[in-house]
Amino acid sequence: MFDHRRDIRLPKDSTPQLIVVVDAEEEFDWQAEPDAAANLVTSMAHIGRVQGIFDEYGIRPCYVIDYPVASQPEGYEPLLEIFRQGRCEIGAQLHPWVNPPQDEVLTRSNMYPGNLPESLERQKLICLRDAISKQFGSRPIAYKAGRYGFGDNTARILSELGFTIDLSVCPPMDASDEGGPDYSHFEACPFWFGDGAHRILEIPCTGGFVGWAGRLSRPLFNSAWALRRFRVLGILARLRAVDRLMLSPEGYSSEEHIRLTRALFDRGIRTFTWSFHSPSVVPGNTTYVETEAQLQVFLDRFRRFFDFFFNELGGQASTPSLLRKQLEAME
Numbered sequence: 001m002f003d004h005r006r007d008i009r010l011p012k013d014s015t016p017q018l019i020v021v022v023d024a025e026e027e028f029d030w031q032a033e034p035d036a037a038a039n040l041v042t043s044m045a046h047i048g049r050v051q052g053i054f055d056e057y058g059i060r061p062c063y064v065i066d067y068p069v070a071s072q073p074e075g076y077e078p079l080l081e082i083f084r085q086g087r088c089e090i091g092a093q094l095h096p097w098v099n100p101p102q103d104e105v106l107t108r109s110n111m112y113p114g115n116l117p118e119s120l121e122r123q124k125l126i127c128l129r130d131a132i133s134k135q136f137g138s139r140p141i142a143y144k145a146g147r148y149g150f151g152d153n154t155a156r157i158l159s160e161l162g163f164t165i166d167l168s169v170c171p172p173m174d175a176s177d178e179g180g181p182d183y184s185h186f187e188a189c190p191f192w193f194g195d196g197a198h199r200i201l202e203i204p205c206t207g208g209f210v211g212w213a214g215r216l217s218r219p220l221f222n223s224a225w226a227l228r229r230f231r232v233l234g235i236l237a238r239l240r241a242v243d244r245l246m247l248s249p250e251g252y253s254s255e256e257h258i259r260l261t262r263a264l265f266d267r268g269i270r271t272f273t274w275s276f277h278s279p280s281v282v283p284g285n286t287t288y289v290e291t292e293a294q295l296q297v298f299l300d301r302f303r304r305f306f307d308f309f310f311n312e313l314g315g316q317a318s319t320p321s322l323l324r325k326q327l328e329a330m331e
Helices: 042-046 048-057 067-071 073-084 118-136 154-160 214-226 232-238 254-266 292-312 320-329
Strands: 017-024 062-065 089-094 142-145 191-193 200-202 207-210 243-246 271-277
Touching: 017 089, 017 292, 017 320, 042 073, 048 292, 062 073, 062 142, 067 073, 067 118, 073 089, 073 118, 089 118, 089 320, 118 154, 154 200, 200 320, 207 254, 243 254, 254 292, 271 292
Parallel strands: 017 062, 017 271, 062 089, 089 142
Antiparallel strands: 191 200, 207 243
């Protein structure tokens, strides 16, 4: 899947880099079966709720937009001025079930674009790339597979279509129970894959197993997951033995963000990705933000983490394209 992979280990005295990736997408029920008609993008009108915070901290987020956002004025217009003023980058995110051509059978497995036949995955990504190019005047170079569904053919397709950065890897997620990828063996460090001039930079989501169980964390977590109806996962988390955490304001507290970041920093990680989904900026679209009070908690987590990262950890803001240039210059 990631041929010719070469991990990137930055020097320990390197300044920590923070990249923000926003999955700019339609509102849909994540637990439901795929619905090609579920393409509303009303939350994009309120994206300023988070963009304003990014501007405060000098962060240029990368909005990875899918076809409903790229093809509907209600979706892309709120981002046009931000993009034209250089306050963000624009990438692509493929949600196959709402992206033409819709020739596949709609199943949960086919929500992972890497599971589609190669020709169909390519056609869908061409359609998405061209829609983004039309609205923003430039082709996207960063890609994120919907539901993190990078497949056996994805690397070749990305290379053919001019993508040079991938954001799909999501350690330590494992979606193999419904036909998705297993990233539980991956670390949160970037890596190159592919050959020569066509190589691609992988910038993973930031996540990992944290706790005093150390190298036993993953097997211990997997065993506890099998017994989750007995609440073993919660017990292990309270004991600080093992916890599976993500650097996201969706479902994770500020204390967990800081604990995860410190643990990964101690392991030598120097690139971090803060990620979330655009529908969460409006209460009622996701289970993470259902009320106005939860929205305030959600937004407060941004400032709490950014204050920690830039002030206590001494980090700086970056973007996918800037990180690639930095890494190339270091070679």
